[in-house]
Amino acid sequence: MQDPLVSLPGYALRRAANATAAELASRLVALALRQSDVSLLMLVEANPGATSSALGRQLDIQRANMVPILKRLEDAGLIARAPIDGKSQGLALTDAGRAKLAEGRTVIEHFERELIERVPQEHRAHLLPALNALWR
C-alpha cells in the first residue's frame, strides 16, 4: 500500500509516541501505575511540598485534571497532603510512595534505555534536543 504519511515528521511523531506510550503502559500495569502517576511521583520527589497547581503547570496537566490523579495516588497511600495556608496544600511522598516510585523508576529506566537503543547510533544524540525544540 502506498503511504504518503510516513515521510511526514509530524505524523511519525504521533505514531512513535502512540507506540511507545502503549508499550510503557503495558509495563506499568503490573505496578498499578500509569505514566502520569510515575511522572507525578518523580516530580513530587524532586519538589517536596509543591502544590497541585504548580506540579500541574510543570506537567502541562490542568488543575481540574490533577484532582482525580492525586485522589488516586492519595487513596493508594503514595502521597500525602499538608496544608501550606488556608487554600494551598503541599504534596509529598509517603514511605509507600517512595517504595512504589523505586519500582516505577526501574521500569522507566529500562524503557528509556530500550527506546534510545532502538534508534540507530548516528541519530541517537539528536533525538532529545530535536524533540525538546518542539515543545520547550
Next chain:
Amino acid sequence: MQDPLVSLPGYALRRAANATAAELASRLVALALRQSDVSLLMLVEANPGATSSALGRQLDIQRANMVPILKRLEDAGLIARAPIDGKSQGLALTDAGRAKLAEGRTVIEHFERELIERVPQEHRAHLLPALNALWR
C-alpha cells in the same frame, strides 16, 4: 522547579507529540477535520479502492474504531463506498473529498514545515529517521 523528566527521551516524545497534536488540531478545526480524517483522506487518495480494514491496518486504527471515522466522512460526503464482493467495500474520495483534502493538505504542509523549522538545523535531518526507528 526541579524537573527530572525533561532529560528523558520517552517523556520528551510524549510532550512533543501532545503539543504538536494540539496545535495541528486547532488549525484543522476551521475545516471541520481531525488529524485522523486528513490521514485517512490522504491514504484513500493514494490507494483508491482500499478497504476499511486495510486502511486501518496501515494507520494502526482498529476495525471497530474505523467505523465512526468513516461514517463521519461519508456523512460529510467526502468518501464513497463501493462493494468489492459480498463482504468488502472499497473506499474512494468524492469530488468534495478531493476538494476538502486539498484544503487539509495545505494545512498539513504548513504545519509540517513549521514543525521541522523549529528544530535546530544540526538536528533536523535526524528527526524523521530517529522517530521511524521507534515504531516502523
Next chain:
DNA sequence: TATTGTTATACTCTATAACTATA
C-alpha cells in the same frame, strides 16, 4: 483581583468482546 482546589461535564482516542455475513 488573582489563585487554589474542586465539581461537573463532554469530547477524543483507544481497546476489547462479540455478532453477522462472507471469503
Next chain:
DNA sequence: TATAGTTATAGAGTATAACAATA
C-alpha cells in the same frame, strides 16, 4: 477457518465552565 464490517462498551487523556474559599 479466517476475514470484513459492525455494535456496544469501557478506559484514559484532555478541555471548558463554574464555584467557594483564600491570598
